[in-house]
Amino acid sequence: MNERAFPASTVRERDASAWQGTRHPYPDTDVTHAAADLALNAWIGRFTGHVSPAALGLAWFDWCSHLLLSPDKQVELVSHGMTALGRWLQYCAVGAIADAPGPVTPLAQDKRFDDPAWQRWPFNLISQGFLTQQQWWHRATRSVRGMSAHHADVVTFVTRQLLDCAAPSNFVATNPVVLQTTCERGGMNLVAGTLRASGEAWRAARGQAAVPAFRPGREVAVTPGKVVLRNRLMELLRYEPSTPQVHASPLLIVPAWIMKYYILDLSPHNxxxxxxxxxxxxxxxxxxxxPRAEDRGMGLHDYRCLGVMEALDAVGRDSGASRVNACGYCLGGTLLAIAAAAMARERDERLASLTLxxxxxxxxxxxxxxLFIDESxxxxxxxxxxxQGYLDTRQMAGAFQLLRSNDLIWSRRLRHYLLDLPDRETDLMSWNADATRMPFRMHSDYLRRLFLNNDLASARYQVDGKPVALTDIEVPIFAxxxxxxxxxxxxxxxxxxLLSDAEVSFLLTTGGHNAGVVAPPGGAGRSYQLATRAPDAPYIDPERWQQETPPREGSWWPAWTAWLAHQAGPLAAPPPMPPGLGPAPGEYVLAR
Known part of the structure; x- marks a missing residue:
C-alpha cells in the first residue's frame, strides 16, 4: 500500500488530559491490575450479548423497589388492568359476531396488524388481547414515583422487547396472513423459510457475509475521483469537477467512522x-x-489530527484555496465541531463555514x-x-436493530421465514450492512467524554491540554x-x-437519520423547514421554532447548496486534478 508521509506535528503522543475528568477507573489500558476485571467482564459479555447484567439488574431493582413503595401506583395498575380486561371481554362478545373496532388502537409506527385479515375472528381478539397487555405494561413501567428516568427507559425498553418476542404476528398458528399463505402454497413457504434460515445460520457460524447487491466502486461510490492523501487512519478523496467552473472555496466532508463514507455517494441518483x-x-x-486490533490505541485525538486536520492541510495544498467549507455527518459532525472550536481558539481561520x-x-x-449508555x-x-481491541460490527448492528426491532428483526423474520418473501435490497440497505469496527480508545473516549460527561457542551473537552468552547466558533453554521x-x-x-454565538441556519427535514439525509430532489413526500438566526437574535425553543417556521415542499439539498454557494465564493476554472494515489473509492472502503 502506498502511504504518504504526514507531518510529525500531527502524530503527537496522546494527551494524558484525554482521560482527565472522566472518572475512568483504568486510564491506561495496559495496566496489569485491571486485566482480571476486564477479562471477567469480557467473558461474561459473550453470554449476555455484551449487555451489562449489573445495569439491567439495577434498572429492574429500581422499578420493583419503587413500585413496592408506591401503593397508589399499585392501585392504579390494578384498576387499569381490570378496566382493560373488561373492555377486552366485552369486545370478545361483540367482535365474534360483528365488525366492531377494537378498544386499543396500535401506534402509528406499528404495522403488524394492518392486514385486513387481522380484523376477522378470532385474530381480532388475539391482536387486541396483545395490544391490551402491551398498553398495560407500558403504564406499569412508566411514572413510578422515585424511579430514575434512565432506569424507567431501560425497563420500558426491555419490556417492549420481551413483548415483541411474544407478539402473535410472530407465530404461524396466530398469524392469519401466514396461515392463508401456508394453505395457498401447501406449506412450501415454511419449507423455503426453514431452508433460508438454516443457510443464513450456517454462513453466520462460518463467518461468511452475504454478497451485497450494491458494491463500492461498482454500483455505489462511483462518482469519479482520486485518492489524494493516505495515512494510517484515512484516505482523502477528491472528486473530478463536472462543471466548467467551480466555486473558489472547496468543500471537505467528514463522515462518521461507524459506517462507510459512501452513504453520501450511493447510486448516482442518490x-x-x-x-x-x-x-x-x-x-x-x-x-x-x-480499524483492527493493532489500532486499539487510536483515540479521538488521532481522529481529529490524522483525520480532520490532515485533510484540511491537504485540501489547502491541493486546491490552493485559503478557506474551506466543512461538512460533518453524524459522529463526523461532532468531531468536526471539536476541530472547529480548537481552530477558533488558535485563530486558525481556514474554515469558511460549518455544516452539521x-x-x-x-x-x-x-x-x-x-438506553445502552450509563457507567455500568x-x-x-x-x-x-x-x-478485542475494537468494537465489533455485529455488536453495533445488534444495538441499532434492537432500537427498531419491529422493522429490522421481527418483520424481516416474518417476511423471510414464514411468508418466504425475499428482500428487495437497495443501495441504502447494502450500505447499512457494510459496517466498520471502532478502536477501543476512540470509542471509550467518545462514550465517556461526550455521552456520559457531556464535556464538549460544557467547555470541558480538552484539545492539546486546553479546553475548547463552541462559543468561539464565528463562521456561519448550517445544521x-x-x-x-x-x-x-x-x-x-x-x-x-444554544451553544454557538455564530449565525445558525437550522433545517428540519422529513425522514430518519439516514433516509432523511439521503433525500435527492424528485422524491415524493419530502418537505423541510428552514430558518436562520442572527448572532444577536434571542433564543427560540425547538417547539416554538417548529410551530412558527413554515414548511416547504421538496428536498432540502437545493436549499443547502444555495446557502453553501454563498459561502463558497465566486466561480472560476477548477484547479487541476493531481496524479493521486489511485482512483476513488480507494482502498480503505473495501476493507472488511
Whole structure:
C-alpha cells in the first residue's frame, strides 16, 4: 500500500488530559491490575450479548423497589388492568359476531396488524388481547414515583422487547396472513423459510457475509475521483469537477467512522457527492480506515489530527484555496465541531463555514441510544473492546436493530421465514450492512467524554491540554436535523443554536437519520423547514421554532447548496486534478 508521509506535528503522543475528568477507573489500558476485571467482564459479555447484567439488574431493582413503595401506583395498575380486561371481554362478545373496532388502537409506527385479515375472528381478539397487555405494561413501567428516568427507559425498553418476542404476528398458528399463505402454497413457504434460515445460520457460524447487491466502486461510490492523501487512519478523496467552473472555496466532508463514507455517494441518483459536484463545488471526502486490533490505541485525538486536520492541510495544498467549507455527518459532525472550536481558539481561520448533518454537540438528550449508555454499561462494553481491541460490527448492528426491532428483526423474520418473501435490497440497505469496527480508545473516549460527561457542551473537552468552547466558533453554521431520527434526535441537534454565538441556519427535514439525509430532489413526500438566526437574535425553543417556521415542499439539498454557494465564493476554472494515489473509492472502503 502506498502511504504518504504526514507531518510529525500531527502524530503527537496522546494527551494524558484525554482521560482527565472522566472518572475512568483504568486510564491506561495496559495496566496489569485491571486485566482480571476486564477479562471477567469480557467473558461474561459473550453470554449476555455484551449487555451489562449489573445495569439491567439495577434498572429492574429500581422499578420493583419503587413500585413496592408506591401503593397508589399499585392501585392504579390494578384498576387499569381490570378496566382493560373488561373492555377486552366485552369486545370478545361483540367482535365474534360483528365488525366492531377494537378498544386499543396500535401506534402509528406499528404495522403488524394492518392486514385486513387481522380484523376477522378470532385474530381480532388475539391482536387486541396483545395490544391490551402491551398498553398495560407500558403504564406499569412508566411514572413510578422515585424511579430514575434512565432506569424507567431501560425497563420500558426491555419490556417492549420481551413483548415483541411474544407478539402473535410472530407465530404461524396466530398469524392469519401466514396461515392463508401456508394453505395457498401447501406449506412450501415454511419449507423455503426453514431452508433460508438454516443457510443464513450456517454462513453466520462460518463467518461468511452475504454478497451485497450494491458494491463500492461498482454500483455505489462511483462518482469519479482520486485518492489524494493516505495515512494510517484515512484516505482523502477528491472528486473530478463536472462543471466548467467551480466555486473558489472547496468543500471537505467528514463522515462518521461507524459506517462507510459512501452513504453520501450511493447510486448516482442518490449521491449527494454527485449532486454537489454538479452544482459547481470541488468536493473532498474522508474515507476512514476499518480499524483492527493493532489500532486499539487510536483515540479521538488521532481522529481529529490524522483525520480532520490532515485533510484540511491537504485540501489547502491541493486546491490552493485559503478557506474551506466543512461538512460533518453524524459522529463526523461532532468531531468536526471539536476541530472547529480548537481552530477558533488558535485563530486558525481556514474554515469558511460549518455544516452539521444529524450531528450532536450536546448529549444531554441523545435519544434511544442512551438506553445502552450509563457507567455500568460503558464499563462493561470497555471490557469487550479491551479484549478485542475494537468494537465489533455485529455488536453495533445488534444495538441499532434492537432500537427498531419491529422493522429490522421481527418483520424481516416474518417476511423471510414464514411468508418466504425475499428482500428487495437497495443501495441504502447494502450500505447499512457494510459496517466498520471502532478502536477501543476512540470509542471509550467518545462514550465517556461526550455521552456520559457531556464535556464538549460544557467547555470541558480538552484539545492539546486546553479546553475548547463552541462559543468561539464565528463562521456561519448550517445544521440539519431529521424528524424521526432515533440516533441524533432533532431537538438535540437543534442545541447548536444554544451553544454557538455564530449565525445558525437550522433545517428540519422529513425522514430518519439516514433516509432523511439521503433525500435527492424528485422524491415524493419530502418537505423541510428552514430558518436562520442572527448572532444577536434571542433564543427560540425547538417547539416554538417548529410551530412558527413554515414548511416547504421538496428536498432540502437545493436549499443547502444555495446557502453553501454563498459561502463558497465566486466561480472560476477548477484547479487541476493531481496524479493521486489511485482512483476513488480507494482502498480503505473495501476493507472488511
Amino acid at each position: 449521491s449527494l457527492v454527485r449532486y454537489l459536484v454538479g452544482q459547481g463545488h470541488t468536493v473532498y471526502m474522508i474515507s476512514w480506515k476499518n 448533518l444529524a450531528a450532536q454537540v450536546d448529549f444531554t438528550e441523545p435519544g434511544e441510544l442512551s 454499561e460503558v464499563s462493561f462494553l470497555e471490557a469487550t473492546m479491551w479484549s 440539519v436535523g431529521t424528524r424521526t431520527d432515533h440516533v441524533a434526535p432533532w431537538r438535540s441537534v437543534y442545541k447548536i443554536g
